[in-house]
Amino acid sequence: MERERLKGNLDLLLLSVLTTGPAHGYAIITALRERSEGAFDLGEGTVYPALHRLEAAGLLASDWAEAPGRRRRVYALTGKGAAALAADRARWRRFAAGMQAVVGWPA
Amino acid sequence: MTGLVEEYLRQLRASLRTRPEETSRILAEAEDHLRESVAAGRAAGLTETEAAEAAISSFGTVRAVVRAHQTARGQAAAALGHLFMAIWLLAGTVLTSVFAVGLYITVVMAVKGPQPGPDPDPSPGQLAYLVVACGLLGLPMLGSYHRVRRSLQRSRSRG
Numbered sequence: 001m002e003r004e005r006l007k008g009n010l011d012l013l014l015l016s017v018l019t020t021g022p023a024h025g026y027a028i029i030t031a032l033r034e035r036s037e038g039a040f041d042l043g044e045g046t047v048y049p050a051l052h053r054l055e056a057a058g059l060l061a062s063d064w065a066e067a068p069g070r071r072r073r074v075y076a077l078t079g080k081g082a083a084a085l086a087a088d089r090a091r092w093r094r095f096a097a098g099m100q101a102v103v104g105w106p107a
Numbered sequence: 108m109t110g111l112v113e114e115y116l117r118q119l120r121a122s123l124r125t126r127p128e129e130t131s132r133i134l135a136e137a138e139d140h141l142r143e144s145v146a147a148g149r150a151a152g153l154t155e156t157e158a159a160e161a162a163i164s165s166f167g168t169v170r171a172v173v174r175a176h177q178t179a180r181g182q183a184a185a186a187l188g189h190l191f192m193a194i195w196l197l198a199g200t201v202l203t204s205v206f207a208v209g210l211y212i213t214v215v216m217a218v219k220g221p222q223p224g225p226d227p228d229p230s231p232g233q234l235a236y237l238v239v240a241c242g243l244l245g246l247p248m249l250g251s252y253h254r255v256r257r258s259l260q261r262s263r264s265r266g
Contacts (some may be wrong), residue, residue, distance in 0.1 A: 024185040025136055025139070025140055025141065028137065028139045029140075039219030043165075043166070043172075043175075044140065044165050044166045045137065045140075045166040045171065045172035045175065046171060046172060046175035048133065048137075048140075048175075048176070049175045049176045052176075067139055070138060070139055071139070072135075072136070073132065073135070
């Protein structure tokens with residue numbers, strides 16, 4: 001998976017991962033890698049600015065939580081984020097169906 | 108925590124150009140992430156050093172992380188700042204060079220004494236004024252350039 005294409009869809013991926021409940025950055029990134037079976041392997045440190053941006057846009061909320069010997073930031077989907085995710089998912093399904101119809105799977 | 112992770116966080120702190128509260132959040136998240144990643148590597152059977160190297164490699168280079176955190180506006184402002192500093196340095200260098208060359212010519216002319224023939228243009232008096240003006244402008248410009256650069260480096264290393 002090319003990184004640029006992945007970056008273009010990162011917001012949708014991050015919002016989707018958080019539908020299962022609040023999580024901190026490491027858990028979000030690990031879930032992204034595991035659920036994509038290793039296909040979505042971004043530079044982990046570059047995912048945090050995307051989380052910050054989504055929070056600034058009101059799609060995520062975050063708060064500090066205690067981890068053993070350190071602080072961690074836990075992110076959760078907001079109502080606005082859930083609505084944006086629903087709209088993004090619908091757009092993605094239309095796009096994916098269109099791509100699939102034209103490109104198809106290899107024989 | 109291993110020294111590798113500490114060193115990475117130190118470099119990240121020194122390189123980030125973000126507001127202090129933002130920097131502190133970025134560093135806290137990076138530390139939490141790297142420590143979890145190292146613990147996962149250790150659990151998978153890696154040595155402490157191997158786990159730290161793998162965690163840092165997956166997190167990305169300091170440069171890539173810093174670039175990702177810089178907003179488009181911040182990048183534009185930084186680029187404009189660099190351009191201004193470069194022009195300032197160039198102007199200061201040119202003026203100081205003119206000062207140095209002019210000073211040399213003035214001294215040579217003074218040592219040789221008045222030459223026969225028509226008065227040179229510019230006259231030694233005019234040249235002296237020009238040289239002094241270039242020196243008065245160029246030297247403080249170079250000085251202020253280096254002072255600003257040093258203070259920027261100090262504020263970066265403080266984070």
